[in-house]
Amino acid sequence: MMSKSLEILQQIKNPDIAEVAAIGSALEDELSLDAMFERFQELSAGKWNDLDHRARQKKWNRHREPVDDFKREMGDLDVLKIRPRDAANYAINLGKRVEAGAIRSETAKKKLLFLNAMVRKVLQADHPDHRNPFEHAKIDHNGNDAEQRLPFTEAEIVALRGKLASSKANDELKAILLLAEFTGTIASELVLLHESDFHLDCEIPYIRIGKNPNRRSLKTDNRPRDIPLIGPALNVARQFPKGFPRYCRSGGSEALSQAANKIIRKVANDKTTYSYRHRFVDLLRQVEGMQDSLLKSIVGHDGSMTGRYGEGYSLEKKRDAMLEAFAIAEEKQKNITH
Numbered sequence: 001m002m003s004k005s006l007e008i009l010q011q012i013k014n015p016d017i018a019e020v021a022a023i024g025s026a027l028e029d030e031l032s033l034d035a036m037f038e039r040f041q042e043l044s045a046g047k048w049n050d051l052d053h054r055a056r057q058k059k060w061n062r063h064r065e066p067v068d069d070f071k072r073e074m075g076d077l078d079v080l081k082i083r084p085r086d087a088a089n090y091a092i093n094l095g096k097r098v099e100a101g102a103i104r105s106e107t108a109k110k111k112l113l114f115l116n117a118m119v120r121k122v123l124q125a126d127h128p129d130h131r132n133p134f135e136h137a138k139i140d141h142n143g144n145d146a147e148q149r150l151p152f153t154e155a156e157i158v159a160l161r162g163k164l165a166s167s168k169a170n171d172e173l174k175a176i177l178l179l180a181e182f183t184g185t186i187a188s189e190l191v192l193l194h195e196s197d198f199h200l201d202c203e204i205p206y207i208r209i210g211k212n213p214n215r216r217s218l219k220t221d222n223r224p225r226d227i228p229l230i231g232p233a234l235n236v237a238r239q240f241p242k243g244f245p246r247y248c249r250s251g252g253s254e255a256l257s258q259a260a261n262k263i264i265r266k267v268a269n270d271k272t273t274y275s276y277r278h279r280f281v282d283l284l285r286q287v288e289g290m291q292d293s294l295l296k297s298i299v300g301h302d303g304s305m306t307g308r309y310g311e312g313y314s315l316e317k318k319r320d321a322m323l324e325a326f327a328i329a330e331e332k333q334k335n336i337t338h
Helices: 003-011 017-025 033-043 053-074 085-100 105-126 154-166 171-183 233-241 250-265 275-287 290-299 315-337
Strands: 206-209 225-228
Touching: 017 275, 033 053, 033 105, 053 085, 085 105, 105 206, 154 250, 154 315, 171 206, 171 233, 171 250, 171 275, 225 290, 225 315, 275 290, 275 315
Parallel strands: none
Antiparallel strands: 206 225
């Protein structure tokens, strides 16, 4: 940035006030999108230190991707010269891609969310006089997300059980999917279970989803919970009381999901392992008198302020609700199989 100004100074030995101002304007602050991201990494050096290298890199990649996407769609702009209109136009661009089915609205919203957070942090640290152009940029679009994570139907559950039983999938994969079906948990929660999470020698056996030696952090603050084990889930827990070593590693949940989804698509092409969780929630909703707070306590969405007070719902209360939910499912399955 200084080289051109220095060249001019060699030619102008005694610049007047106007020439000094003109030369000085060449030294205005600049902040490329790449430099912004690098500075954000510096300012967030301690972020995710409790994760291993691969998991930490995945987090950084998720933040890097919106930067690259903005550059592709809007150009490699100077962050200090990006206007609110530019950010709004990028939001419009994202909305059009959601409409076209190119990306999910959840993904689009996260791109804006990450850009807003990164730019805000860097500006506050280094350029406090600059306004964050992404502060009010948003997408008013629900998009096609609801279609992406559909619950299994009871007919699909019956067919999938048969497909799993006859498949050559390893025993751990089959066990994890049964746990997912009867507990509403997801792959990333199950693969990192530790032997200390299994509580089988008690009146109401259960598993605990929370921090353990395998998992020092959770996806969100509202997911830790105790889940009663009923039916096949209890049998699975007794077969694998120390967890699932095959998948208990960085990237294990992705490996599990990829292998499981290949089997699932033979029965339901538009479903994934996450469909177990959505079906589990739908079953609980059908229980007569089901309180929303109880449902959230079972599935791990009780993140409200009141949800953090006291000991929460008892295992007995959770178990009874789950038993009633799966009784409803069994009745539906009888009509399918007979």
